[in-house]
Amino acid sequence: QVQLVESGGGVVQPGRSLRLSCAASGFMFRHYGMHWVRQAPGKGLEWVAVIWSDGSNKIYADSVKGRFTISKDNSMNTLYLQMNNLRDDDTAMYYCAGDGGSMPFDPWGQGTLVTVSS
Amino acid sequence: ENVLTQSPGTLSLSPGERATLSCRASQSVIRSYLAWYQQKPGQAPRLLVYGASTRAAGTPDRFSGSGSGTDFTLTISRLEPEDFAVYYCQQYVTSPWTFGQGTKVEIK
Numbered sequence: 640q641v642q643l644v645e646s647g648g649g650v651v652q653p654g655r656s657l658r659l660s661c662a663a664s665g666f667m668f669r670h671y672g673m674h675w676v677r678q679a680p681g682k683g684l685e686w687v688a689v690i691w692s693d694g695s696n697k698i699y700a701d702s703v704k705g706r707f708t709i710s711k712d713n714s715m716n717t718l719y720l721q722m723n724n725l726r727d728d729d730t731a732m733y734y735c736a737g738d739g740g741s742m743p744f745d746p747w748g749q750g751t752l753v754t755v756s757s
Numbered sequence: 758e759n760v761l762t763q764s765p766g767t768l769s770l771s772p773g774e775r776a777t778l779s780c781r782a783s784q785s786v787i788r789s790y791l792a793w794y795q796q797k798p799g800q801a802p803r804l805l806v807y808g809a810s811t812r813a814a815g816t817p818d819r820f821s822g823s824g825s826g827t828d829f830t831l832t833i834s835r836l837e838p839e840d841f842a843v844y845y846c847q848q849y850v851t852s853p854w855t856f857g858q859g860t861k862v863e864i865k
Contacts, residue, residue, distance in 0.1 A: 686854040698852050743792035743849050747801040
């Protein structure tokens, strides 16, 4: 069945780095653009970054630009988010989500929690 | 950035009642690329409606979306116990993709 499984979250100190992964199965991953969306505790959804299906284009939210890097390995059916220079306000559940091309976000993963704290 | 504003923030209703959720965009949503998601505690969001009015696979027909331009509505005709959740609208036509702040539908 269609599935996205995130991993790599955890507790990290401010200024440190973390890499999230999102493993896809059950659909044509290479044909999908992929997004990262985050949700701070008790808050709403915030779009973070997108990568085109072939990896040719990447766009970031202003809040993470210059610190986060999205990448996609179509041979491994895996999406990544490299997060550098983490700040307290990056604390959130991070979801990956698929985009079949000018489409809404579907499917979604179950999320991985990132906590930035000293 | 196209800012989406949802109202009300919280809707207190009883099972069997009708729920009407609003989403207003600061700029026109081109081609009505407006989606609604449902999120329950501890779960990821789930796509309910896209293209303003097309139900996603598996969405019960008590859910209906409408609207165009800057004003959109999600209606739940008769609330079932499993419908009490938070609902988000989203525009997916222009970067940055934006979500509304959410409407919580709670049991009265």
